[in-house]
Amino acid sequence: MGPEEHGGHCELEFDGLRIPAANLLLEEGRGLKVVQTRLGVARLTHCMRWLGLARRCVEIARDYADRREGFGVWLSDRESVQIMLGTLAADIEIGRLLVMRAAWELDRGGFAQKEVSMAKIHVANLLHRAADTGIQINGARGYSKDTVLEWIYRYARQARLVDGADEVHKMILNRHMASEGRDFWCWPVQGAAT
Ligand SMILES: Cc1cc2nc3c(=O)[nH]c(=O)nc-3n(C[C@H](O)[C@H](O)[C@H](O)COP(=O)(O)OP(=O)(O)OC[C@H]3O[C@@H](n4cnc5c(N)ncnc54)[C@H](O)[C@@H]3O)c2cc1C
Numbered sequence: 445m446g447p448e449e450h451g452g453h454c455e456l457e458f459d460g461l462r463i464p465a466a467n468l469l470l471e472e473g474r475g476l477k478v479v480q481t482r483l484g485v486a487r488l489t490h491c492m493r494w495l496g497l498a499r500r501c502v503e504i505a506r507d508y509a510d511r512r513e514g515f516g517v518w519l520s521d522r523e524s525v526q527i528m529l530g531t532l533a534a535d536i537e538i539g540r541l542l543v544m545r546a547a548w549e550l551d552r553g554g555f556a557q558k559e560v561s562m563a564k565i566h567v568a569n570l571l572h573r574a575a576d577t578g579i580q581i582n583g584a585r586g587y588s589k590d591t592v593l594e595w596i597y598r599y600a601r602q603a604r605l606v607d608g609a610d611e612v613h614k615m616i617l618n619r620h621m622a623s624e625g626r627d628f629w630c631w632p633v634q635g636a637a638t
Pocket residue numbers: 446453602605606607608609610611612615
């Protein structure tokens with residue numbers, strides 16, 4: 445159901461494949477580590493693109509609400525529409541902060557596993573809501589192909605699956621809470637009490 449980005453996707457079938465031992469990544473059984481190290485950063489770049497898409501949804505919705513009048517009231521003057529857009533504004537900013545927090549941890553040399561998981565869960569779900577709200581405010585126009593909203597709506601659905609489904613990332617967070625105890629909430633800022 446996704447758009448045709450990155451040239452699309454295909455199925456690969458491996459039948460009797462043999463790989464020379466010289467091509468082994470790390471040691472036997474540890475190759476996944478290589479992939480996972482790359483994935484932490486990749487998930488953040490997903491989040492950056494998704495935040496941009498969420499902002500685009502808000503822009504398109506605001507633009508329409510500013511020039512659509514029904515029963516003598518501009519859509520942008522309706523409180524319910526203002527609340528929808530205000531909620532998205534706050535959620536986008538939270539998403540940006542979570543991405544910055546994870547990037548900071550990576551810059552410090554950490555794996556940022558829990559920080560990346562939090563950013564990925566939040567921004568994936570935010571993108572979903574932003575596309576949905578954008579379509580809602582645009583009415584039938586949002587459902588049509590007149591704007592990029594329907595494209596974003598289809599694209600958004602994969603965000604909660606790719607590079608780890610929501611449930612998997614939430615389990616990772618719970619695992620960190622169990623192993624770190626109260627340190628889970630600690631921000632390693634110089635001079636701050638732990
Ligand atoms: C558009 C798109 C692009 C992709 N691109 C890439 C790519 O570039 N590289 C790549 O390697 N992969 C890619 N993937 C694969 C993607 O990472 C997987 O689809 C995703 O990790 C989910 O795995 P799965 O499809 O095997 O679902 P499953 O593992 O079968 O999971 C199905 C559902 O079960 C639930 N679930 C799974 N595990 C758990 C658990 N431990 N606890 C609780 N619930 C669970 C979740 O709700 C999940 O959505 C892509 C997928 C899509 C749709």
